[in-house]
Amino acid sequence: MRPDSAEMHKNRGLKLHRKGQLEEAVSCYRKALQLNPNLAGVYNNMGAGLQGLGRLEEAISSFEMAVEIRPDYIEAHNNMGNLLQQMGRIDEAISSYHKVLELEPDLSEAHNNLGNAYHHMGQLSEAISCYQKALELRPDNAQAYCNLGNGYQIEGRIDQAIFCYNKAVTLNPDNPEAYNNMGAALKHCGRLEEAVSCHRKALELEPGNAVAHNNLGSANKHQGKLPEAMACYRKACHLKRDYAEAHSNLILAMQYDQTSNLKEIYYESSAWWKQHRTPNRREFVHHRSSDSTKNRLRIGYVSPDFRDHSVSYFFLPLLEAHDRREVEVFCYAEVKRADKMTARIKSLSDHWRSTVGLPSDAVAQQIYEDGIDILVDLAGHTANNRLLVFAGKPAPVQVTWLGYPGTTGMEVMDYRLTDEIADPAGDADKYHSEALIRLPQGFLCYSPPETYPDVSDLPSIDRKRTTFGSFNNLPKVNERVVEIWSQILLQTPGSSLLLKSRQLKDDRTRRRYMDLFTKNGINCERIEMLPATASISEHLDLYNRVDIGLDPFPYNGTTTTCEALWMGVPVVTLRGDRHSSRVGASILTRVGLKDFITENEGEYISKTVELASNLDRLKELRAGMRRRMMESPLCNPESFARSIEKAYREIWKTFCDER
DSSP states (O other): OOTTOHHHHHHHHHHHHHTTOHHHHHHHHHHHHHHOTTOHHHHHHHHHHHHHTTOHHHHHHHHHHHHHHOTTOHHHHHHHHHHHHHTTOHHHHHHHHHHHHHHOTTOHHHHHHHHHHHHHTTOHHHHHHHHHHHHHHOTTOHHHHHHHHHHHHHHTOHHHHHHHHHHHHHHOTTOHHHHHHHHHHHHHTTOHHHHHHHHHHHHHHOTTOHHHHHHHHHHHHHTTOHHHHHHHHHHHHHHOTTOHHHHHHHHHHHHHOTTOOHHHHHHHHHHHHHHHSOTTSOOOOOOSOOOTTOSOEEEEEEESOOSSSHHHHHHHHHHHHOOTTTEEEEEEEOOSSOOHHHHHHHHHOSEEEEOTTOOHHHHHHHHHHTTOSEEEESOTTSTTOOGGGGTTOSSSEEEEOSSSSSOOOOTTOOEEEEOTTTSOTTHHHHTOSSEEEEOTTOSOOOOOOSSOOOOOSOHHHHHSSOEEEEOSOGGGSOHHHHHHHHHHHHTSTTOEEEEEOGGGGSHHHHHHHHHHHHHTTOOGGGEEEEOOOSSHHHHHHGGGGOSEEEOOSSSOOSHHHHHHHHTTOOEEEEOOSSGGGTHHHHHHHHTTOGGGEESSHHHHHHHHHHHHTOHHHHHHHHHHHHHHHHTSGGGOHHHHHHHHHHHHHHHHHHHHHHO
16 A cells, blocks of 8 residues: 555544544545545545534535445435434435435335434424334334334323333343433323433433433422432533523522522523523524504514413413404414314414424524514423524514513513512512513413313312312422421311322322421321323312312412412412512412412411311302402403503514614
8 A cells, every 4th residue: 555545544534533533534534535536435434523523514515525426325325314414404314314215225224314304303203104114124223212212202102102212221221312211201101210210220321411410300300309300400511511401490490499599590590591692693683674653563472382281371362362453473383292272372373383393593594584573482491492592683572471480591582571469670670681571460361271160169068177289280399388288287177188290190209298298297198199180171170179279389380370269269379589489479469369468488377277267258269269260350361462462562662762
């Protein structure tokens, strides 16, 4: 071999590549190609090296040269498809995989990769078909089993998903991804302790797996173990500095945490923005004329929760009551699994855009091209949010509302919709990156489901004892809440507490909470714990067993409080120092029940105990509660929509006047 031959440089490049010395390897590949520009394999290897260095466009060019020289080069087509998928260019990736399958129809790996591309686009049925084909061709393809499990999990076919993950770990016991994903599926169906075990197994195999730390945090949070959850989220953020999802999970967990205060949450939210905004992200420039009197404002709503979710219960009445002479509605939906609520919201939208599988920049570009005037985030730091879509300011005015009880921390988020009770003037303004717009009739509008049970007579009349109840998300029931509720039970002889939450399906979690009540002097027989019900009607009917609702703190109920009131059950709340602990006060004020807003733990206990002893008051409240709600601002969608539209018009005018 000549000392300066293309072959020599190619071989040296391969050795350096295997050692991870990518810069040097790429340099060798370039020298080889200078001597012989027709080496398709070298272009392919150089593409892989450039990809490892993060020089993605150059890598694509190298793969393109490889397949130009050798159109039947399966490996290069496949590599290019994988990189295009990584870059979010999914349609091009799919074309590359189809080219591979034209050349080699029975290549299991290519069917698996094509399935991943379809999955990324939210086309689950096509993805599942590809994974099934990959397994038909190669039944020992552990990765295809793992991916098939992911598809089933999103479709809600959890038992099938767990079966696939078990097959994957049987075929490859050292696969942390399969254990991690199985943990997520087990968490979804309430098997929390098994989920924790799976995530820990994933971390045994790969201690630096940030995703597994994040998922372990979520499993801990669902068990009500907030300190452990927050530690996991912090570890995930430390391991993966750009892990915006884990950072959002940490901020949301702080809302549940009684030791975190408004100031700390604000600073962590601001840190999220500083950490995850991209310095070279495109900044959109808005050149439209400043017309503050334009007939219709183009409003874009961004949410992952246009489905059977609490956010939709409050968004739907606004959407139904919007004056289409005032607003033109665009919905940007991060919904992987559509349902009846999705179809209903879609039918009420003027324009529907699925954002599933699209990178933030692509969604932002679509919003900009749609000419949105005011873009509204409905998720904040909750799961599957698209906050980074807002980073480059694709709309001239950006607003957050409804789905999350606090600031986003983003300098580009202009306003947050709230009210004077949930966020009174003072510290609330100081600890928000957004300007607060306080809606005069409250920031919520509740719409009951289409079908619901009748309100029963007061349960304590027949049972001869008071039943307290809370159907809130279990992480809201922290150890201090258990202590206070135990005091109420101790001061109300013979009373009982009915807890309902999907997390209570897990035996270990039930035992943990039962132990907490026992530690506070409550006999286990006085506590009943129920998991999720099959239908909303069954869920609501359980309120017919409850006399008084207990609102948790510092994260109050929202949907659960409205549901309790709708079913005739008064709710006692403890007003705190931030939005999440003042929602109960906002709701009760709107329905004229200020008497049940308390200002400290002692008053929370005494007022609840006093109400439990007043059967006449409870009967009166129960009999008139539904009418009280129907006649209140909380259930007046027309008035609420006019209030929102007025706010939109005012902030649009402010934007135009400032230009």
